[in-house]
Amino acid sequence: MGRARMTNDDYYIYNAIATGDLRQAQKMLYSQVTGNGRYSENQHAEYFRHELEKFMTLEIPPALSGHLRVFAPEGINDRLYYLRNHEKNLIEDILRIKENVDAMKETGIRYVNSTLLVGPPGTGKTAFAGILAKRLNLPLVSINTSTVITAYLGETSKRIADIFRFVNSTDCVFFMDELDSYGGSRGNTRNDVKEMARVTVAIMNELDNLATGSIVIAATNRPEAIDKALLRRFERTTDIPPLSRADAVAFIRHYLGALGLADITANPEDVLPGSMTDEYFQYGIVSVLNHEIISAYPEAPDIQKALRNLRNSEMREKSD
Numbered sequence: 001m002g003r004a005r006m007t008n009d010d011y012y013i014y015n016a017i018a019t020g021d022l023r024q025a026q027k028m029l030y031s032q033v034t035g036n037g038r039y040s041e042n043q044h045a046e047y048f049r050h051e052l053e054k055f056m057t058l059e060i061p062p063a064l065s066g067h068l069r070v071f072a073p074e075g076i077n078d079r080l081y082y083l084r085n086h087e088k089n090l091i092e093d094i095l096r097i098k099e100n101v102d103a104m105k106e107t108g109i110r111y112v113n114s115t116l117l118v119g120p121p122g123t124g125k126t127a128f129a130g131i132l133a134k135r136l137n138l139p140l141v142s143i144n145t146s147t148v149i150t151a152y153l154g155e156t157s158k159r160i161a162d163i164f165r166f167v168n169s170t171d172c173v174f175f176m177d178e179l180d181s182y183g184g185s186r187g188n189t190r191n192d193v194k195e196m197a198r199v200t201v202a203i204m205n206e207l208d209n210l211a212t213g214s215i216v217i218a219a220t221n222r223p224e225a226i227d228k229a230l231l232r233r234f235e236r237t238t239d240i241p242p243l244s245r246a247d248a249v250a251f252i253r254h255y256l257g258a259l260g261l262a263d264i265t266a267n268p269e270d271v272l273p274g275s276m277t278d279e280y281f282q283y284g285i286v287s288v289l290n291h292e293i294i295s296a297y298p299e300a301p302d303i304q305k306a307l308r309n310l311r312n313s314e315m316r317e318k319s320d
Helices: 008-018 023-033 045-052 085-099 101-106 125-134 154-167 191-208 245-259 282-296 300-311 313-319
Strands: 068-071 113-118 140-143 173-176 215-220 236-239
Touching: 068 282, 085 101, 085 113, 085 236, 113 125, 125 173, 125 215, 125 245, 140 154, 154 236, 245 282
Parallel strands: 113 215, 113 236, 140 173, 173 215
Antiparallel strands: 068 140
16 A cells, blocks of 8 residues: 555544544545545555444434444454443442342342433543443443434433333443433423423333343433432432543553653653643543554655554554
8 A cells, every 4th residue: 555644534534433422433534425426446445444334333223314323342452441440349339239130030039230421521421331241241231312303202211212222132332421411300391391291201111111231321411410319220320520630641651652652741640631631521531542642653665653552452462
């Protein structure tokens, strides 16, 4: 392969893959290939397609197309994200319960392995769900909040029921992001709010009827907006706060080390995004780091090396 310099399109696709947003990477790649042809001759297109073609493992029913995202464990890169001690302990607790669920069934104990993650956007709640799915070697099934909620009376509750029916039919990690947007408190008499109250009740009923051993991860940045009865459906609630400065530096070292690119910067603090409060967000740090990677490795063979490292640490040794 010739040495072709990365384009802006390449960078955006690469950044989507590096941050785990494979759906967005797929959307950008195929819109470029099928749009006006300007990407069809790019030497990297086939490589990016190869990276993306394996992340779907479950066939989504036609009625739920667009309402669910499914990621195969093979397409989830758990090496890049830094877990703090309380997050590691939470994963261990979930795994321990998973291992003992059959014994619990035999004694008649019904247990849904459910966790609510609370924290502002960008702290790694979605990444946590992906890491858990990877550790369990299960697909990650995620609600697409923007399409599930509809203005038509009763339609959202029906979609929720269909989604839970699908989740109950397979072994997966079920991720309910932005739970506050469709699991809000009941009691308001406005018609639109009453309809969302029905959705909240539907979610509670479906959680109550999930099979023993199901794994549910929900996330919110507004726990006060969620119905209290719905909150009680979750076995545990865990805060996922922003990174401290020390954790942010440790995360940078971990991220670059996992890619085999630790030599990009001698001092990790040099690439920390600006913060007035010493609170840092994983997504913002990843974005800065990816700019550093692109600046340090602008040529095609080196970028492909970085991408291979994203996928497989063993391949890093072969490519050096």
